[in-house]
Structures are given as C-alpha cells and as structure tokens.
Amino acid sequence: MNKSSENPRERISDAEHAVMEVLWDRGTLTASEVCEEVCGKRGWSLPTVKTLLSRLVQKRAIETRPDGRRFLYSPIMARADYVGGESKRLVDRLFGGKAASLVAHLAESEALSENDLAEIEALLKELKQ
Amino acid sequence: MNKSSENPRERISDAEHAVMEVLWDRGTLTASEVCEEVCGKRGWSLPTVKTLLSRLVQKRAIETRPDGRRFLYSPIMARADYVGGESKRLVDRLFGGKAASLVAHLAESEALSENDLAEIEALLKELKQ
DNA sequence: CCGGCTTGATTACACCTGTAGTCATCGCGA
DNA sequence: TCGCGATGACTACAGGTGTAATCAAGCCGG
Numbered sequence: 001m002n003k004s005s006e007n008p009r010e011r012i013s014d015a016e017h018a019v020m021e022v023l024w025d026r027g028t029l030t031a032s033e034v035c036e037e038v039c040g041k042r043g044w045s046l047p048t049v050k051t052l053l054s055r056l057v058q059k060r061a062i063e064t065r066p067d068g069r070r071f072l073y074s075p076i077m078a079r080a081d082y083v084g085g086e087s088k089r090l091v092d093r094l095f096g097g098k099a100a101s102l103v104a105h106l107a108e109s110e111a112l113s114e115n116d117l118a119e120i121e122a123l124l125k126e127l128k129q
Numbered sequence: 130m131n132k133s134s135e136n137p138r139e140r141i142s143d144a145e146h147a148v149m150e151v152l153w154d155r156g157t158l159t160a161s162e163v164c165e166e167v168c169g170k171r172g173w174s175l176p177t178v179k180t181l182l183s184r185l186v187q188k189r190a191i192e193t194r195p196d197g198r199r200f201l202y203s204p205i206m207a208r209a210d211y212v213g214g215e216s217k218r219l220v221d222r223l224f225g226g227k228a229a230s231l232v233a234h235l236a237e238s239e240a241l242s243e244n245d246l247a248e249i250e251a252l253l254k255e256l257k258q
Numbered sequence: 259c260c261g262g263c264t265t266g267a268t269t270a271c272a273c274c275t276g277t278a279g280t281c282a283t284c285g286c287g288a
Numbered sequence: 289t290c291g292c293g294a295t296g297a298c299t300a301c302a303g304g305t306g307t308a309a310t311c312a313a314g315c316c317g318g
Contacts, residue, residue: 013304013305013306014222014305014306015305015306015307017222030265031265031266032264032265044308045308046265046308047307047309047310048307048308050265050266050267051306051307052307054266055305068315069264069265069266069314069315070264070265070266071266080234080238083224083234084234084238084240086219086223087219087223087231087234087238087240088240090215090219091235091240093143093215094212094215094216095212098245099241099245100248100249100252102216102231103232103235103245103248103249103252104248104249104252105209105212105213105216106220107252107253107256109213109216111216111217111220111228112229115229116227116228116229116232117229117253117256117257119229120229120232120233120253121253123233123236124236124246124249124250127246128246140274142274142275143275143276144275144276144277160295160296161294161295173277173278174277174278174279175278175295176277176280177276177277177278179295179296179297180276180277180278181277182296183296184275197285198284198295198296199296200295200296
C-alpha cells in the first residue's frame, strides 16, 4: 500500500527539486538554512520549505539527523542519478529513446551556441581518445 | 482569472502529450480514431480520451472543426515547439541552461551509443559546413 | 522561573492530473 | 418514424503538488 516506506525512488516534483539543488550544493543544512537559500529566489515561506523537506524525506530522497532540537537534512539520492533519470525520461518521451535525436534537435533549433558546439566537439574527441 | 481562454501556451501533461503525438502523427482525427491509436497502448477508455481532447482544446494546443454531428481534432501547437520547450525546460532546470552540459552528461553516463556518437559527429561537421 | 522564539508535525486547501461515468442529443438504419 | 448507437458536455473523484497556517513542545534569554 504505502510505497513511500518501501520504494527508495519516488518522483521528485519541481518545487522539491529546487530544495534538492540546495542540498546537493551545500551538503547538510537545517530547514532555516535551506530557506535562506531558496525562500528569497522563489518567494516561499519557511513552512513551505518544511513541507517540501518532509515530502522529500518520505520519498527517501534526503535523510535527517537530529541535532539538538532540530534536524539536519542531507541528500541521499545522488544528483547524477536524478539528472540521469530526468534526462532519460525526456529522451524516451520525445525522441523515442534516441539521445542523438535530442542533440540534433538542440543543434537545429539553435539552442547550441558556438561555444557549446566547440565543447561538444572536444568531448567527442576525448571520448574517441 | 481564467488563463486557459487567453494564454495560447499552457503546459501539456503527460497523458495529454500521448494524445498530441497521435495528432501530430496523423494530422486530423475524430475522438474515436484517436482512441483506436492510444486506448490499446495505454489501457484507456474512450471517455478518457475525450477528456484529454477537451483539455487540450482548452489549452489551445489543438482545435476542432465540426464534421456533421462530431468533431475533427487537429493540432495547433507544432511538435517542434513542444519538443523545443520541453528540452529547454530540462536544460534550464538541470544544466543551468547549458545545452553542452546535457550532452556531456549523456556521454558520461553512456546514454550515447557508438552510433549516436557517430551521428552527432556528422551533425557537427555539417553545422560547421 | 517563565514566556517567547524556534522548530518539526499536522492540517488545510485549491489546482492539476489521470481516469472514468453519466447525460442529453441527434442522425441513421430498420 | 422511432429507438439505438455514437458523440460531445458535464460531472466525479482520488492522488499529487504548491503553498501555507496552525499547533505543540522545548530551549534560551531575561
């Protein structure tokens, strides 16, 4: 019944993701510290951040450690895993699973700058070593 | 108040996207024809498809033309626009807007096959003409 | 020692989404 | 002509999401 207590990998929503970014960036923080980082940018209040944090705990994306009367929050899910999952979802949904099609699209729609192109080229060269 | 009647570009959900794909593929269809295409694959019923279609009409992603007592549905939003928008969202959210970072991630996570790499390389060559 | 601030927990609530049932209508076939 | 089937409109409803108020408890400064 209750997936959240079993499944270690639940879908992370947009707002939750903003919180994750802060934790990935800074490692371990209290709720108030997270709020300092995001409440300004997104116009949230501390209660909102707390809700997001507890949902992330339920989803087993982060974990808590008691520190006196408060909690320290730190990420469990690795950023690379999240990024990889989301990228794969997109590629599957929109490009039939062909990552090259995504790159082609980016190139054609001019989402890639000269600089991007150069970087990719360098990357390819490296991959072919 | 009511964005749906003003804003021509509303966010398309996952299920709605499945319907859009059919319309992009086939052009203009009746509700039943759409259902024939997707109800099998996704285990939906005709009413579900009709709901999705009317939501898409509200979101101004598709339009209807009366044909006798029924409607013909056809896309307004271009697939390329949708794909571009979604790709941009992802790149912005996860890669700080740097498309090259997305490509780098795909490469590093081995989401790119030999074939993909070759294709991308060819693309780059072409772009630099 | 006590009241106020900090903090997590609980509750709230509107909107979106996925999925579908029901209803009224209207034209086609018998 | 008349009932049936197809069709769009309306309604439903549970679960997720964004955003927050409120509550209870406990520690800290006065």
